Amino acid sequence: MDINNQKDFLIVGFGVAGLSISKHLLDHNYSFHVIADMQPKASVVSGGLLNPVSLKRLKTAWNADLFHSFAIEFYKQFGSLLNKDYIRSIPIYRLFSSIEEQNQWFSQPDANAVSSYLSNQISRLTNVYNPYQSSSVLDSFLIKLGLLIQDFSAFLQSHHSLTTSIFDYSRIQFSNDLIIYEGTAYKHLIFAEGYQMLNNPFFNYLPVYGNKGDYLIVRISDISEHRIYKSSKFLIPLGNQLFKFGATYQRQFSDFDISSEATRSLQSELDSLLKVDYDIVSQVSGVRPTSKDRFPVAGCHPTFKNLYILNAMGSRGIMSSPWLAKNLVESIVGVQEILKAVNVNRFTKKHFKQSNL
Numbered sequence: 139m140d141i142n143n144q145k146d147f148l149i150v151g152f153g154v155a156g157l158s159i160s161k162h163l164l165d166h167n168y169s170f171h172v173i174a175d176m177q178p179k180a181s182v183v184s185g186g187l188l189n190p191v192s193l194k195r196l197k198t199a200w201n202a203d204l205f206h207s208f209a210i211e212f213y214k215q216f217g218s219l220l221n222k223d224y225i226r227s228i229p230i231y232r233l234f235s236s237i238e239e240q241n242q243w244f245s246q247p248d249a250n251a252v253s254s255y256l257s258n259q260i261s262r263l264t265n266v267y268n269p270y271q272s273s274s275v276l277d278s279f280l281i282k283l284g285l286l287i288q289d290f291s292a293f294l295q296s297h298h299s300l301t302t303s304i305f306d307y308s309r310i311q312f313s314n315d316l317i318i319y320e321g322t323a324y325k326h327l328i329f330a331e332g333y334q335m336l337n338n339p340f341f342n343y344l345p346v347y348g349n350k351g352d353y354l355i356v357r358i359s360d361i362s363e364h365r366i367y368k369s370s371k372f373l374i375p376l377g378n379q380l381f382k383f384g385a386t387y388q389r390q391f392s393d394f395d396i397s398s399e400a401t402r403s404l405q406s407e408l409d410s411l412l413k414v415d416y417d418i419v420s421q422v423s424g425v426r427p428t429s430k431d432r433f434p435v436a437g438c439h440p441t442f443k444n445l446y447i448l449n450a451m452g453s454r455g456i457m458s459s460p461w462l463a464k465n466l467v468e469s470i471v472g473v474q475e476i477l478k479a480v481n482v483n484r485f486t487k488k489h490f491k492q493s494n495l
């Protein structure tokens with residue numbers, strides 16, 4: 139066997155999960171290489187929201203107190219590494235759908251964790267329908283994730299730490315506790331493949347499903363670009379009078395193309411939100427990887443002890459990935475235990491069969 143080189147980690151995939159792992163490894167001086175097809179997937183299509191509140195249930199998102207502030211610092215750090223800002227503080231205005239919802243917002247006891255994220259100001263916004271007025275989430279951010287993925291992958295490529303290609307599972311060799319791939323030996327291999335994990339012969343036993351989402355990209359000239367509007371869907375400013383509106387949730391789908399059904403439903407919802415004209419510019423679609431119990435999946439393969447996974451980030455990958463990537467790497471090098479709720483071993487007994495390999 140011809141081995142030219144040895145590194146600590148090999149990472150497959152460079153959405154927000156692979157990016158978060160790479161940043162942690164870079165900061166802690168591990169040697170690593172990334173293999174990624176760089177196809178636009180969930181992370182690039184995503185709305186880019188870093189939002190600690192579940193507006194549907196008016197509760198803090200799962201583990202927001204742990205993940206949110208960590209994620210803010212994480213995205214800010216790229217400013218000094220890549221000389222560009224990728225994070226923007228921006229309020230999310232919830233347009234109340236009823237007087238009951240408005241009352242619920244303003245009657246949250248201080249002791250409730252969510253109240254620290256909710257403004258106590260009520261506002262009537264112009265050029266949108268908001269008969270019950272609105273109020274905003276404090277401490278919400280927009281991440282330019284597509285741009286960050288593009289710039290950080292170029293940075294890693296220039297340091298010979300990222301190759302753009304499709305990882306070929308049949309070319310992995312296992313030798314003396316090392317993984318050999320294309321002439322390099324690695325101590326650990328982490329798969330961060332998003333929904334495409336279903337093609338991975340080592341981890342496709344996991345109950346991970348896709349939830350497809352579409353956004354309309356629209357041009358609106360008479361609406362503020364300094365806030366995100368949340369009615370039934372999010373209206374997110376992209377700059378130059380462009381906005382993303384969505385996203386839809388579709389559990390059953392047969393292709394990755396943009397959906398004409400989504401076009402119709404989004405258009406109808408946008409008509410009920412805006413009092414001003416808009417033009418549809420385009421539409422984008424991606425698949426959220428989601429596990430059966432809706433928690434992310436992280437940790438070690440049941441039998442191959444140097445294969446790992448970070449996946450199933452659902453609809454909050456931007457907030458959870460930075461902390462979970464750190465947690466996974468620290469568990470691999472023995473610094474801390476993997477967070478119990480996300481440990482991949484919760485599915486081993488019921489779903490893993492040795493004979494599947």
Ligand SMILES: Cc1cc2nc3c(=O)[nH]c(=O)nc-3n(C[C@H](O)[C@H](O)[C@H](O)COP(=O)(O)OP(=O)(O)OC[C@H]3O[C@@H](n4cnc5c(N)ncnc54)[C@H](O)[C@@H]3O)c2cc1C
Pocket residue numbers: 150151152153154155156173174175176177178179180181182183184185186187188303304305306330331332333334335349350351352353385386423424425426427448449450451452453454455456457
């Ligand atoms: C419409 C939509 C809106 C969303 N909005 C938000 C939001 O506002 N806020 C939020 O927090 N989350 C949002 N999400 C969820 C978030 O985007 C996901 O949780 C997150 O992006 C998943 O990241 P990932 O890195 O696991 O997967 P991905 O982003 O899919 O990245 C995986 C990458 O690995 C590559 N890959 C896979 N297999 C291989 C292989 N064999 N070889 C090489 N490369 C491979 C894939 O091509 C892909 O580029 C949204 C998702 C969707 C679909």
